[in-house]
Amino acid sequence: MPEAPASLLAPWLFARWIAKVTASKPADRPSRVDIRGSLAMLQCSMNSNPTESSRIECLDGLRAAAALWVLVGHCLLLTGWHVPVLGDPALGVDLFIMLSGFLMVFHYQLRQDKEPWQRPETWLKFWTRRYFRIAPLFYVMLFFALALGPYLYESRMVIDSFLGRAPQAPERFLDGSLKNIAAHLTFLFGLSPNLAYRTPLPDWSLGLEMQFYAVFPALMLLVRRFDWIWSAIAVAALGGLAVMILKSMSVHFPMPSFLPLKIQVFLCGMLLAGVLARRQPRPLLHLGLAMALAAIPFGDGYGLSKFLMREALVLGFFALVLYRMLPGVAGKVARKVAVALGGGVFHVLGELSYSIYLIHLLVLQPVAAFVIARYGDGLAAPLRFAIVLAIVLPVVCFLSFVTYKVIEMPGQQLGRTVLRWVARKKTVLKPSPAE
Numbered sequence: 001m002p003e004a005p006a007s008l009l010a011p012w013l014f015a016r017w018i019a020k021v022t023a024s025k026p027a028d029r030p031s032r033v034d035i036r037g038s039l040a041m042l043q044c045s046m047n048s049n050p051t052e053s054s055r056i057e058c059l060d061g062l063r064a065a066a067a068l069w070v071l072v073g074h075c076l077l078l079t080g081w082h083v084p085v086l087g088d089p090a091l092g093v094d095l096f097i098m099l100s101g102f103l104m105v106f107h108y109q110l111r112q113d114k115e116p117w118q119r120p121e122t123w124l125k126f127w128t129r130r131y132f133r134i135a136p137l138f139y140v141m142l143f144f145a146l147a148l149g150p151y152l153y154e155s156r157m158v159i160d161s162f163l164g165r166a167p168q169a170p171e172r173f174l175d176g177s178l179k180n181i182a183a184h185l186t187f188l189f190g191l192s193p194n195l196a197y198r199t200p201l202p203d204w205s206l207g208l209e210m211q212f213y214a215v216f217p218a219l220m221l222l223v224r225r226f227d228w229i230w231s232a233i234a235v236a237a238l239g240g241l242a243v244m245i246l247k248s249m250s251v252h253f254p255m256p257s258f259l260p261l262k263i264q265v266f267l268c269g270m271l272l273a274g275v276l277a278r279r280q281p282r283p284l285l286h287l288g289l290a291m292a293l294a295a296i297p298f299g300d301g302y303g304l305s306k307f308l309m310r311e312a313l314v315l316g317f318f319a320l321v322l323y324r325m326l327p328g329v330a331g332k333v334a335r336k337v338a339v340a341l342g343g344g345v346f347h348v349l350g351e352l353s354y355s356i357y358l359i360h361l362l363v364l365q366p367v368a369a370f371v372i373a374r375y376g377d378g379l380a381a382p383l384r385f386a387i388v389l390a391i392v393l394p395v396v397c398f399l400s401f402v403t404y405k406v407i408e409m410p411g412q413q414l415g416r417t418v419l420r421w422v423a424r425k426k427t428v429l430k431p432s433p434a435e
Contacts (some may be wrong), residue, residue: 058320059099060350061341066095067353070202071360071396075389078368080163081381084305091309093205094265096357098317100209101269108220109276117224121426123217125419130213132415134354135187137407138206141358142184145200148362149173152200155369162372173200190257197254202361204255211259212266219270228274229289232267236293239263243298256299264293268314272321283322290314355400355408363399364392 069092076087085091108117115122145152153173160167175198183189183198190196190207197204223231242260246252256262268290275283294310319326320341323334340346349356368388375384 058338058342059103060343061346062095062099062317062320062350063353064346064349065341066092066099067349067356068092069095070357071364071393072389074361074364075368075392076385078159078163078364079371079381079385079388081385085309088306088309090299091306091313093202094310095313095317096205096353097208097262097265098269098272098313100212101266102273102317102321103269104213104216105220105270105273106276108216109273117217117220126217127213128419129415130210132411132418133408134206134209136411136414137355137358137403138203139185140403140407141201141362142181142199142203145362146176146181149176149200152362152365155365158369158373159365162376172198175199190259193251193253196257200361200365201358203358204257206358207257208259208262212263215259223274228271229285232271232289232293236264236267236296239298240296261299264296264298265310267293269317272318275322283318283325287314287318290318349397352397352400352404355403356396359399359403360392360396363396364388367391367395 069086070089073087073089073092076083077089081087111122115125117123150173153168153170156168156173159165180189180195180198183192183195184203187207187210188195189198190204190211196207219231219235222235225231226234239260242258246258246260253261271286271290271293275286291311291314294314295307319330319334320338323331323338325331326334371379371384371388371391379387
């Protein structure tokens with residue numbers, strides 16, 4: 001019998017290795033060995049204690065790419081230079097959403113042995129960690145956005161007038177009502193079409209993210225009960241039903257801040273992480289379902305170009321994470337890209353990605369308005385874009401570094417302190433055997 005090419009044997013050998021490592025464990029309960037094996041495949045590192053926060057280094061570059069995509073896309077939009085794909089920041093947000101779905105499942109897998117999700121306290125720990133990851137910086141930026149609202153509105157009026165676009169609704173910049181503030185402080189604004197797009201920040205996606213966190217424990221319990229494929233199909237179907245009901249009621253969200261409008265994108269990332277957890281992984285089945293979900297026309301508009309780009313995002317995401325399963329040159333190229341995205345400037349920008357995303361519009365709009373007011377039609381759109389980007393990018397990166405050190409990191413530490421305090425209090429209140 002002729003010897004099979006190594007490129008064809010690689011996927012089969014990898015699947016056999018996964019099956020051998022996990023043979024003694026139930027399919028829905030991956031062990032620490034399973035996770036470490038998957039991480040080796042991903043060229044990632046993790047702490048020796050699986051209950052601690054872990055970083056998937058090869059995804060840092062994707063987080064950085066998503067943040068820069070949103071920044072550059074908004075810069076193109078606000079300077080009037082049309083560049084396909086890059087000028088669509090919604091695609092960068094979709095990449096963020098896929099990453100979020102992946103990371104939530106990954107950390108669930110790391111902690112599920114010591115923090116079983118059948119226990120309500122595990123849900124509370126998860127929500128506490130996510131709250132202190134998102135809320136501290138958001139609250140600070142919300143204060144500045146509301147305080148600078150009139151100035152930012154004037155800047156946006158200059159931009160829209162110059163580009164011949166319909167002016168922005170003034171309430172997006174000027175609504176300092178108690179109702180709007182309370183909705184944002186509680187992260188409930190994404191549930192309301194009237195409040196979902198009511199600040200100068202790109203915070204509609206944070207309301208969406210918090211909704212995903214709210215239902216995530218239930219989603220994982222569903223997966224444990226019914227398997228990945230059927231659970232993903234059922235959840236996507238429920239999301240589609242909710243969207244149809246909204247449409248029948250003529251309810252329109254200005255941005256896709258309501259979870260059913262984007263649940264299919266979260267599921268794409270979750271399905272990828274699900275491959276790593278299975279005793280007998282079925283990557284092609286997970287990939288096929290993820291691509292089908294990415295094609296669902298919910299959210300912020302779909303055309304042929306957006307459809308193709310979302311499919312490419314899913315394919316690229318899977319390839320970079322599971323590059324060892326790719327044959328020949330494709331696997332080698334994907335490996336080089338994945339490794340490159342895991343270090344150097346990509347790692348730093350990945351750490352700053354949340355700050356970059358949240359801060360950039362507060363800097364970009366005044367700068368774009370200034371350049372437009374100063375030079376007007378005297379600059380071609382590409383040159384106008386280059387000048388604005390050259391000013392905005394370093395300023396945003398510097399501010400993001402400061403806020404990461406001063407706000408984000410202390411905020412996450414505060415969350416860990418709260419969890420330790422709750423654990424100690426629970427231990428003190430726990431009755432002794434004699435009682």
